[in-house]
Amino acid sequence: MNQQLIYRIGLVWVVFCLYTGAIAQPPRGPLVVSPQVNADKSVTFRYLAPQAKAVELSAQFEKGPVPMTKDAQGIWSITTSPVKPDIYPYSFRVDGVTVMDPANVAFFPNERFKASLVDVPGDTPLIHAMRDVPHGNVTYEYYPSAEGTTGSLVVYTPPGYDQSPSKKYPVYYLISGTTDTEETFFKVGKTNLILDNLLAEGKVKPMIIVMPYGNIAARVAEQKGGAKPADPTVRDGVDAVKRANDFATDLVSNVIPYVEKNYRAIANRENRAIGGFSRGGGQTLRTAFNNMDKFAWVCAYSSYLSPQEMDGNFSQIVAKPDQTNKQLKLLWVSVGSDDFLYKGTVEFMDYLKAKKVNFKNLITDGGHTWMNVKTYVAATTPLLFH
Known part of the structure; x- marks a missing residue:
């Protein structure tokens, strides 16, 4: 076979491969850029759906769903008014079905709703912004948990942790809210960046932050082939209290020993803090009040316990306030004025206050949002471990 024939056969084969590869790929639509944060802090959202009859934007900075407009290519879009700098969840409603933004890799980790995230930066970098400062590490960990299941954690270690193998650190156990996952304080709350920035400013002590998954019942059901149980309907009902106690048992019996075995944690109550948002805040208070020998620093974000539960289950906390005040180096309570948990x-x-139990508090604007949670984390971490 001569060289020219070999060349022609090879060329035909290349063309054939390119052709068959091309017909095997699905057709691609036009490039969609979304979200696009504009110079004036307005945001343009886009969603490709040529066959859709109606697409709406649902965003936490809007009062309700906002209709979007379709162009000739089938791209629906809307440009908002200028938005206050922060990180916000949003989604699209496509013919009544809620979907994430497929053009955006940033998403809100949650068991139920599936939202994307848009970060509107400030003219001056916000406390959760990525700055040119030393950064800690974020690690995913798995530990032996309740009923033979495998639990999951997200762990933040501060800058310099790996370079100082003899140094030990205090630990802040930080628990997300109802339907959130162990990733939410990391991916939405940006706790790692907040700590990096506060450390660079000299405002906090270096600490390890451990972010566990709060829904033990759901994980047990998932790993044992069962259906995820519905969430308790009464915040201080029998089921809610049992689940909180199951979480406390897992944290004290499994999570803390795992962390103190695998990380250079200072293993005493004066160097353990616990905090949480919403359901995680309720779990925080119940876990701490039932384990005063384990935690000296307690932070409840947008959460509370009712007077009835306090009198019934935690009378030891309020019966001897002087003793409680000596034990707790910090009891923090914070909430937004528009939060549905504000009254409680x-x-x-x-x-x-009536029981003479000391606490610090912060009431902010806004509702039951992760925008407020970031504010509370930034306000409380400088108070810990001093």
């Missing part, structure tokens, strides 16, 4: 949280603060 204020009632909890009034109860503590």
Whole structure:
């Protein structure tokens, strides 16, 4: 076979491969850029759906769903008014079905709703912004948990942790809210960046932050082939309290020993803090009040315990306030003025005040949002371990 024939056969084969490869690929639509944060802090959202009859934007900075407009290519879009700098969840409603933004890799980890995230930066970098400072590490860990299951954690170690093998650190156990996952404080709360920035400013002590998954019942069901149980309907009902106690048992019996075996943690109550948002805040208070020998620093974000539960289950906390005040180096309670848990949280603060239990508090604007959670983390971490 001569060289020219070999060349022609090879050329035909290349063309054939390119052709068959091309017909095997699905057709691609036009490039969609979304979200696009504009110079004036307005945001343009786009979604490709040529066959859709109606697409709406649902965003936490909007009062309700906002209709989007379709162009000749089938791209639906909307440009918002200028938005206050922060990180916000959003989604699209396509003919009544809620979907994430397929053009955006940033998403909100949650068991139920599936939202994307848009980060509107400030003219001056916000406390959660990526800055040119030393950064800690974020590690995913798996540990032996309840009923023979495998639990999951996200662990933050501060800058310099790996370079100082003899140094030990205090630990902050930080628990997400109802339907959130162990990733939410990391991916939405940006806790790692907040700590990096506060450390660079000299405002916090270097610490390890451990972010566990709060829904033990769901994980047990998932790993044993069962259906995820519905969430408790009453915040301080029998089922809710049992689940909180199951979480406390897992944290104290499994998570803390795992962390203190695998990380250079200072293993005493004066160097353990616990905090949480929403359901995680309720778990925080119940875990701490049932284990005063384990935690000296307690932070409840947008959460509370009712006076009835306090009197019934935690009378030891309020019966001897002087002893409680000596044990707790910090009891923190915070909530937004538009939060649906505002009334109960204020009632909890009034109860503590009447019982002469010391606490610090912060009431902010806004509702039950992760925008507020970032504010609370930035406000409380400088108070820990001093």
